[in-house]
Amino acid sequence: MLVRPIGYLELIARFALDVRAPQVSSYALQKGHRRSSDEGGRRAEYYPRTAAPDGEWTDHLVFALKHEGINLEVLSALFGGVPEGDLAAFVEHSPTGRYARVAWFLFEWLTGRSLPVPDLTQGNYVPVLDPASYVAADLGGDAMRVRRQRVLNNLPGTPAYCPLVRRTAALEAAIAERLESRVREVLSRFSEEVVFRASQYLFIKETKSSYEIEHLRPDQRRTARFVELLRRAGTVACQTERELTALQRLIVDQRYAAQGFRDSQNYVGQNLGPGRELVHFVPPKPEDLGPLMEGWEICCRRLAEGEVHPVISAAIAGFGFVFLHPFEDGNGRLHRFLIHHWLSVEGFTPEGVVFPVSAVMLREMRRYDSALESYSRELMRHVEYRLDGEGTLHVLNDTAHFYRYPDLTHVAEQLFSFIRDTIDREFTVELEYLTVFDAARSRLAEIVDMPDQRLDLFIRLCLQGGGRLSAAKRGRFSELTDTEIARMEAVVSSGGPS
Secondary structure, eight states: OOEEEETHHHHHHHTTOOOOOOSEEEEEESSOOOEEEEETTEEEEEEEGGGSOOSSHHHHHHHIIIIIOOOHHHHHHHHTTSOHHHHHHHHHHSTTSHHHHHHHHHHHHHHSOOOSOOOOOSSOOEESSOTTTBOOOOOOHHHHEETTTTEEOOOSSBTTBOOBOBOOHHHHHHHHTOHHHHHHHHHHTSOHHHHHHHHHHHHHHHHHHHHHHTTOOOOHHHHHHHHHHHHTTTTSOOSSHHHHHHHHHHHSOGGGOOSSSOSSOOOEEEEEETTEEEEEEOOOOHHHHHHHHHHHHHHHHHHHHTTOOHHHHHHHHHHHHHHHOOSSSOHHHHHHHHHHHHHHHTTOSOTTOOOOHHHHHHHTHHHHHHHHHHHHHHHHTTOOEEEOTTSOEEEOSOOHHHHHSOBOHHHHHHHHHHHHHIIIIIIHHHHHHHHHHHHHHHHHHHHOOOOHHHHHHHHHHHHHTTSSOOHHHHGGGTTSOHHHHHHHHHHHHHHSOO
16 A cells, blocks of 8 residues: 655654654555544544645645644644744734644744744634544633634643543543443442442452552551542642652652652663563653643643543543652552542542442553553653663653653543443442342341351351352351251352352
8 A cells, every 4th residue: 555644744754853653643545545544542544645735844734733633742843843934924824724823822832932923813712622622621711812823722731741632432432421420320229338338348449459550568557548548539639749749658668758759760660580671661851850740730730620521630630640650659559549539529439439440450451551551652662761780770862752742542541441340340249249248148147146257257158169168168167057057058159249
């Protein structure tokens, strides 16, 4: 198939831009009809030769903005090197055109420089992000209005850090499921007492799963602290360096408690033996971290003010945090806590309840890793580093721009999927388990009036044997007759928890 890169791909090649591959790539076909393909969250679009731009770089810029959307990383690199005169002439040729105005605004927003073009004095205001194509921050007209280009700045972040989420068909379908309504429908089927007991267990399960993802086993004290932190999700402050540091100190071994954001380079890797380290991900340099985390903090505030869907807010805040990796230790657990925080603060999670999302992530580790790698894999192709003899990693090139404008569409889609599985499997199953367990206990008590602890032990041992007590375990209930044991086994195997 003979194809020619167009749009962003042509701009990247023409100006030798050092950027990550775009999430959306376009090609002109020598022969053939319009079609597209999607794989691993990346989309390829193929256009007939007659529909493709040709010639001036500004033609490819307009095509990219119109058909591929806003790619802040490519635009930032592009505007840092193209002749300003060419861009000014393009804007002056059609100053009220939507794509000319958006390009003009983004040039000045990204570079901090002004084009020699007079302010617009007429024309309707147009949004920078098309709300039908992107998750935008709707902060209200006056807060968003930029009079110079007559645009509405609905970007969720700042030039220092601005993640984007595209409204894909998969994302729109997930939003349309209204998982928050499904949760409340599930809760309505169970008593308050069962919901309360299930929640006590699920808080602990979520805590242990979050630690186990990192191959850690917390002691009782650290488990209790993390459970208490989860209970405070939605109410605790967790945006500034001081606030995040306080949270980090709650969940790590006190010998590794931070005083603030890290001042050394860290990385995520796997030890393959002495002197052999497989590096999976390299976060920003410590000298680049401050502005990035300040941008992350502003982005979080705009998410709260801009009426963004809670799951999307949780994905942007939680996954955005872990990709910046601001601490030496505890980043993964804080990332998963932030997901719970945003689900709670936006009212998605009912008060007093926790969804054990980490338990699903732990069970589906390949899918969780794939979500993380959707960002890290492409980024790692652009980071040059070396490991010294002591295992210290040194980044050898400028990398800050690779972290400023992440596309978090795929992780948002995956978080919806994790939460759906959590509600349908972990959350609902636990409520159903307790309901059936209580019914089984009542039926067993009618056979033998046993102390509660003995009754629970019988059920647990019976379940371990597939509904029957083994010969060895029967000896632990010597006070029961064979007939009583047989009747109780029948209750557990037929109507007990499965």
